[in-house]
Amino acid sequence: MIITLTANPSLDRTVDLGAPLNPGGVHRFTADRLQPGGKGVNVALGVQRAGLHVLAVLPAAAADPLLPLLAAEGLPHRASPMAGRVRTNLTVLSSPDVTTKLNEPGAPLSAQEASALETALLDAVSAGDDVMLSGSLAPGLPADAYVRLVRAVREKGAWVGVDTSDAPLAAIAAALASAAPDFLKPNAEELGQILGLPGEQLEADAERGELDGVRDAALALHARGVGAVLVTLGGAGGVLATDGGAWYSPSAPVEVVSTVGAGDSATAGYLIGRALGEDPPARLARALAYGTAAVGLPGTTIPRPDQVRPDPGAVRRL
Numbered sequence: 001m002i003i004t005l006t007a008n009p010s011l012d013r014t015v016d017l018g019a020p021l022n023p024g025g026v027h028r029f030t031a032d033r034l035q036p037g038g039k040g041v042n043v044a045l046g047v048q049r050a051g052l053h054v055l056a057v058l059p060a061a062a063a064d065p066l067l068p069l070l071a072a073e074g075l076p077h078r079a080s081p082m083a084g085r086v087r088t089n090l091t092v093l094s095s096p097d098v099t100t101k102l103n104e105p106g107a108p109l110s111a112q113e114a115s116a117l118e119t120a121l122l123d124a125v126s127a128g129d130d131v132m133l134s135g136s137l138a139p140g141l142p143a144d145a146y147v148r149l150v151r152a153v154r155e156k157g158a159w160v161g162v163d164t165s166d167a168p169l170a171a172i173a174a175a176l177a178s179a180a181p182d183f184l185k186p187n188a189e190e191l192g193q194i195l196g197l198p199g200e201q202l203e204a205d206a207e208r209g210e211l212d213g214v215r216d217a218a219l220a221l222h223a224r225g226v227g228a229v230l231v232t233l234g235g236a237g238g239v240l241a242t243d244g245g246a247w248y249s250p251s252a253p254v255e256v257v258s259t260v261g262a263g264d265s266a267t268a269g270y271l272i273g274r275a276l277g278e279d280p281p282a283r284l285a286r287a288l289a290y291g292t293a294a295v296g297l298p299g300t301t302i303p304r305p306d307q308v309r310p311d312p313g314a315v316r317r318l
């Protein structure tokens, strides 16, 4: 089974201004959509739509409006108790093609709620499962929460991946010697955070076809114990470093509708490829195709397999 943890889930509200964003002005929405969100929820939706056995674990009160949205999606989930409400993250679409994301910090978890979340996850995990720890940590969770969970999940004989940023990512990077995850999915900015390099530079280099920096960084993380490193580079494609070397795939051209959830869709594609027993280049192609498909869909919409066109022929060794 594939299990995702969303330590700070969200209701994703996407509003379209149909006009340029004018700070200080009054805007009226031309469209408004509410979807379940949070990185682990998004990954789980992608995996579930591919017909794989999945469970999304997250904190949410029994009456939280997020839970009926998950049920409506048919997503198997387990919610640990929480007194506060799940945050609402706002995506503002304005012309020409600008996406502005306003994320709430999330309601704080008490020590008891934090421990209930950890228990809900670990009770669900069995040997042989794939576990994905995704997104920011709700306030109240310590920055090294994922480090501890990587160790605990491993002890249960499961595979574990992480996709996070800022302080929780720094904690993972600092603990690689003793708690390297099996999979890490940084974007260019997060790779930069790990290496102390400007992420925009890595992405700009990749856009010019200069991939040495990203390749070397991803291979260095692999050498430090991370089983596979998938670096997503937006429109510039992605790099996978794992046993056997590093590969690059460009992204197929797509009309950008919403980039929200594209990275999570790429993670879902990678997990699906893993479950299908694909080799690394094929997994990279599937991951990138999922990310590209997500970019062409509105709001936080995670693609179905029939919307995804992997192109293993476009993958090359670096």
Ligand SMILES: O=P(O)(O)OC[C@@]1(O)O[C@H](CO)[C@@H](O)[C@@H]1O
Binding pocket: 008, 010, 012, 036, 037, 038, 039, 042, 089, 101, 103, 134, 135, 136, 137, 260, 261, 262, 263, 264, 300
């Ligand atoms: O604040 P975090 O946890 O880093 O990110 C949360 C979030 O922006 O990530 C998802 C897209 O990746 C959205 O569904 C959600 O709103």
